[in-house]
Amino acid sequence: MLNPADPSFVAALASDLPEGSLHAPEPRYLTEPRGRWTGQAGAVALPRSTAEVATILRAANRARVGVVPWGGGTGLVGGQIMPEGPAPLVLSLERMTALRGAYASENVLVVEAGMVLADVHAEAAKLDRIFPLSLASEGSCRIGGNLATNAGGLNVLRYGNTRDLCLGIEAVLPDGTIFNGLKRLRKDNTGYDLRHLLIGAEGTLGVITAASLRLFPKPAEAGTALLAVSDPAAALALLALAESRLSGMVSGFELINRMGLDFLAETMPEITSPLGGAPEWMVLIDIGLPAGFGAAADHLAALFEAAFNAGLSADGVIASSEAQRQNLWRIRESIPEGNRRIGAVSSHDISLPLSLIPGFIAKAGPELAKIGVWRINCFGHLGDGNLHYNVFPRRGKSRKDHDAEREAIKTCVHDLVDQMGGSVSAEHGLGRLKVEDLTRYGDPGKRAAMRAIKTALDPNGIMNPGAVLPL
Structure with a gap:
């Protein structure tokens, strides 16, 4: 107790x-x-x-x-x-926001866990490097929380989740023991990797207090394009085409549905799409090239031509300046705020095998229609299989009008995700919201191992009680 x-x-x-x-x-x-x-x-x-x-x-x-x-x-x-x-x-x-070390030759920063993500970006820029974790909340979220939840964001396709961007951590275990694991090593096979155990544990096994973070060279050339596609299957084919032509240089590949633009028009009309005709589906492609590979816009133009010839896209816009790049990204980054202003009945952070995403989208809408009439905004990081599949009330109704249906909606979506071999928590973690989902969908062997680890490290159950695992 x-x-x-x-x-x-x-x-x-x-x-x-x-x-x-x-x-x-x-x-x-x-x-x-x-x-x-x-x-x-x-x-x-x-x-x-x-x-x-x-x-x-x-x-x-x-x-x-x-x-x-x-x-x-x-x-x-x-x-x-x-x-x-x-x-x-x-x-x-x-209050723990210090930069403990900067190692340009190693591409490493060592920072305390309270440093705001935007400040990590600024410290990396001083070394002419980037820390590629990019989130809408980067002006207020802190690197310790990013590590505790293994945050994803916009650049996972190229650089990986937060877990992949961390070489070592310092942490305090529940009994007050300090784990000194800030080594800046790419290889260290000395037994269990406590770093990866604590990353993604959402504060249930200890408190991360500092981290050694991986940095990367700034791309010499960056480019962004917004292309219309006929459906998610065409978007997936376009992703394969982009990766075959620009292997290792595609930083972001975001799927956008027209509903997201409709919500922006309703709540943030100053943000508009440069594409005419309001296409049903779009992809936002971001690339970063090393020196000597030419202009990013030229590579995107060649990609669009190939996509057009393959019947994957018939319309698109390629940014010709940094200001235009930022304007295109502003559309994508404003969609969550537009969603918030509309008010979702139920929001879902899910991931699926890439090839099954079109099938999931095709099935989920009709299944939800059996429960009621909804507006669905499906968008997200197609490059890494992470969708934000959010269900909203029809015009004239609010989310409060549908409190009684929320659980049925969530179960409908998550059941389908589970049946298709996906995950009901892609990048936001389990927290307290999805504790029951772990019981419903989680592998029994994994749950038993998680409980054993929790009991071993935190026998009194003091760390973030009720999060991740039920009390």
Whole structure:
């Protein structure tokens, strides 16, 4: 049984920490972007060092007080808040933002976990490098949270998930033990890889306090095109064509449905598509070329010509300047905000084998129609098989009008994903929203192993109680 972070616990902990390390919880620590839940907390801890994090976890473990790690608060599955149970201690690393080391010759940055992702980008730019993780929330999310959720984003096709961008981590385990794993090594086969165990664990096995991050050279030439396609199958064929012609140089390949543009027209009319006729399906292609490969726009023009000849695309726009590139990306990056303003009845972060994506899209709509009349905005990272399949009320209705159908909609979509060998959580994690989904769809052997690991590392169950695994 867990105990609350009550005044006596907070007072005892405060005596072991520098003045100002503990605060009463502000509303921003107790809410999440979709407004589905409100959290609770006895106090918020704001450590300035790994040693202080260790002190906090050691005390919480002794007192059996739950600890909820909090990054930038941008998570979409409720992993950063605890709405029920004994009031926990919220642990925020927002004061731990230091750059611990920059190694241009190694293409490595070592940063503390509280550094905002945009600041990581800025530090990489000082070395004439890039850190390729790109998210809509990069101005507020923090690298520790990105690692804890194994965030994906726009460049996974070329550079991989956050897990693939990390060489080593420093972390504090539930009993206060500090794991010093910040080695900047590409190869290290010395037993179990605790780095990969803690990355993606959503704060249920410990708190990541620092990381060694991989950097990459800036592409000498970058280009972006928005091409109309007849359907998702044509988009998939275009992806194969792009990768065959530009192997290793396709950074992003985003599928966009007309519904996303309709929502922008309804909520953010200043953002418009340069394509005429409002095509039903589009792809946004981004490429980055090394020096000596010519102009990116020329390669995209050649790709469009090949796609046209193959019957895959009959219309498109190729950016001829950096401003035009940013305008094309602004369309894609504004779609989540347009969705938020409309208000989804049920949102789904799913992944599927690439070849099955067209079939899933064709099947899901008719299955949902058996439940009601919906507007569906299907978009996402086609290059890595990750779709955001979001279901909205018809015009004149709000999501609150369909609270009774939300669970049936989610089950319909997730059942189909599972039947087709996909995942019901592609890049946002499980949090608290999808704990039951792990029970319903997760492999029994995996669930048993996860529970054994949790019990071994966190026998008192203090770390992010109720997230990922049921209590």
